Amino acid sequence: MTESAATPFPLSAPDDDDFESIDSGPDNVRDILHDLTDPTTGELQLSERASLQRVAGLSTELADITEVEYRQLRLERVVLVGVWTEGSAAQARANMAELAALAETAGSQVLDALIQRRSRPDSATYIGSGKADELREAVLATGADTVICDGELTPAQLTALEKIVKVKVIDRTALILDIFAQHATSREGKAQVSLAQMEYMLPRLRGWGESMSRQAGGRAGSNGGVGLRGPGETKIETDRRRIRERMAKLRREIREMKKSRTVMRAARERTGIPRLTVVGYTNAGKSSLVNAMTGAGVLVQNALFATLDPTTRRATLDDGRAVVFTDTVGFVRHLPTQLVEAFRSTLEEVVDADLLLHVVDGSDPFPAEQISAVRQVIGEVVAEEGAQPPPELLVINKIDAIDATRMTELRGAFGDAAYVSARTGEGLPELFERIREFIGRSDIEMTIDVPYTRGDLVSRLHEEGEVLSAEHTADGTTMRVRVPAAFAGALADLEVG
Numbered sequence: 001m002t003e004s005a006a007t008p009f010p011l012s013a014p015d016d017d018d019f020e021s022i023d024s025g026p027d028n029v030r031d032i033l034h035d036l037t038d039p040t041t042g043e044l045q046l047s048e049r050a051s052l053q054r055v056a057g058l059s060t061e062l063a064d065i066t067e068v069e070y071r072q073l074r075l076e077r078v079v080l081v082g083v084w085t086e087g088s089a090a091q092a093r094a095n096m097a098e099l100a101a102l103a104e105t106a107g108s109q110v111l112d113a114l115i116q117r118r119s120r121p122d123s124a125t126y127i128g129s130g131k132a133d134e135l136r137e138a139v140l141a142t143g144a145d146t147v148i149c150d151g152e153l154t155p156a157q158l159t160a161l162e163k164i165v166k167v168k169v170i171d172r173t174a175l176i177l178d179i180f181a182q183h184a185t186s187r188e189g190k191a192q193v194s195l196a197q198m199e200y201m202l203p204r205l206r207g208w209g210e211s212m213s214r215q216a217g218g219r220a221g222s223n224g225g226v227g228l229r230g231p232g233e234t235k236i237e238t239d240r241r242r243i244r245e246r247m248a249k250l251r252r253e254i255r256e257m258k259k260s261r262t263v264m265r266a267a268r269e270r271t272g273i274p275r276l277t278v279v280g281y282t283n284a285g286k287s288s289l290v291n292a293m294t295g296a297g298v299l300v301q302n303a304l305f306a307t308l309d310p311t312t313r314r315a316t317l318d319d320g321r322a323v324v325f326t327d328t329v330g331f332v333r334h335l336p337t338q339l340v341e342a343f344r345s346t347l348e349e350v351v352d353a354d355l356l357l358h359v360v361d362g363s364d365p366f367p368a369e370q371i372s373a374v375r376q377v378i379g380e381v382v383a384e385e386g387a388q389p390p391p392e393l394l395v396i397n398k399i400d401a402i403d404a405t406r407m408t409e410l411r412g413a414f415g416d417a418a419y420v421s422a423r424t425g426e427g428l429p430e431l432f433e434r435i436r437e438f439i440g441r442s443d444i445e446m447t448i449d450v451p452y453t454r455g456d457l458v459s460r461l462h463e464e465g466e467v468l469s470a471e472h473t474a475d476g477t478t479m480r481v482r483v484p485a486a487f488a489g490a491l492a493d494l495e496v497g
């Protein structure tokens with residue numbers, strides 16, 4: 001066994017100050033990784049490189065195999081591979097279709113997809129070794145430059161599989177991180193994604209580091225101490241330390257950004273305007289629904305994770321009452337834990353909501369799976385915050401795209417849901433009615449005397465509550481109102497009788 005072949009990640013020496021000027025953002029992760037992997041300076045002992053050249057059209061891609069995950073990876077021509085451990089064949093196919101959609105969202109062209117049925121992923125190579133040879137065939141036949149596995153692989157599995165297929169192998173986690181890196185727009189979002197990427201990268205650096213130090217030890221005849229250690233190991237130690245430092249800095253920055261967002265949120269809370277947070281699986285139509293309900297220009301795209309930063313929009317219900325909608329990042333099966341962690345502060349919007357509108361793509365073949373994936377993430381976030389989950393209203397969207405039979409099935413499965421089409425507007429009045437009903441539940445009816453000097457209160461009453469009757473007197477207006485409990489407290493002084 002050639003140890004050198006197990007080293008797909010040569011680490012070269014970037015100058016110390018390369019790390020100083022990095023500011024938050026996926027670009028910088030890219031820079032760091034580029035620095036770490038500059039193929040012109042490092043110990044490129046990858047014997048496979050020679051064999052790669054046999055692959056037509058790949059000669060310009062040679063540098064890529066030695067580069068790490070993320071942006072500098074050209075995810076252009078990919079073969080997908082999955083291990084099907086449970087569920088029906090249709091579900092397994094749907095999972096692969098989702099992986100294909102994710103890959104395309106990241107900018108790749110999917111050339112082929114292979115699934116292996118087995119009770120659990122192979123501990124050494126994820127798919128069995130026979131299948132790995134087949135995968136190699138598929139890579140050769142299609143001229144793919146990357147293999148994407150539908151799962152989270154250990155660093156050792158990635159390395160072992162890469163050795164067999166001889167092109168870059170990445171896993172679902174790296175793919176999702178990549179998409180998030182491309183889509184993050186706010187400073188906070190970018191910082192969070194960078195942090196998640198580094199968290200993902202760190203143990204993988206270690207994995208490669210270990211294989212390199214073994215190799216160096218072998219060459220030196222033993223683990224010969226300082227003078228005889230391989231250059232790779234020392235380098236990796238430095239790199240890891242720098243990445244840790246960078247992560248600590250990012251964490252501090254994120255904490256600061258979070259503070260200012262908390263202030264903004266507290267201001268919103270004080271108004272007492274009901275907060276509706278729109279959650280759901282990626283591509284379910286959350287942003288479309290927010291647009292349809294508020295007329296706001298929220299980004300809609302037939303792409304996964306189009307929305308990464310929560311957007312808040314105000315809308316007015318039929319009775320004149322104001323509500324605030326927050327559109328959130330979509331969820332997906334096996335959302336990488338690094339990302340759940342990174343987006344925890346953003347997902348706090350979820351915990352704080354008065355009502356969750358859980359949007360579901362009614363045209364998806366397995367809506368129940370999407371629903372449980374979303375609920376699982378919400379459950380984690382809520383548990384972490386030590387809070388109670390807010391009440392949830394299921395909203396089955398895209399009913400324009402399904403036939404009557406499907407509709408009946410859905411109604412059978414999710415009887416209590418609201419059925420809408422953000423596209424055609426069908427069902428939206430009923431949805432508004434459901435929201436109104438919900439919001440009205442905690443209302444308190446009272447009669448108050450509002451002095452003429454309190455014009456501000458009158459507009460607030462219309463916005464946050466309902467004015468049932470108003471009668472003008474010499475000093476002001478006597479009003480019968482229905483208001484949220486929080487607001488009722490502030491009106492106690494004015495209450496009549």
Ligand SMILES: Nc1nc2c(ncn2[C@@H]2O[C@H](COP(=O)(O)OP(=O)(O)OP(=O)(O)O)[C@@H](O)[C@H]2O)c(=O)[nH]1
Nearest residue numbers: 283284285286287288301302305306307330422423
């Ligand atoms: N047929 C149909 N398509 C819809 C409907 N609502 C949304 N879509 C489409 O579904 C795709 C995703 O819509 P978005 O609103 O971006 O979905 P999202 O849930 O915000 O997605 P992410 O932000 O990526 O998680 C777009 O192509 C929309 O045009 C609908 O009611 N009917």
Ligand SMILES: [Mg+2]
Nearest residue numbers: 286287306307
């Ligand atoms: Mg969206």
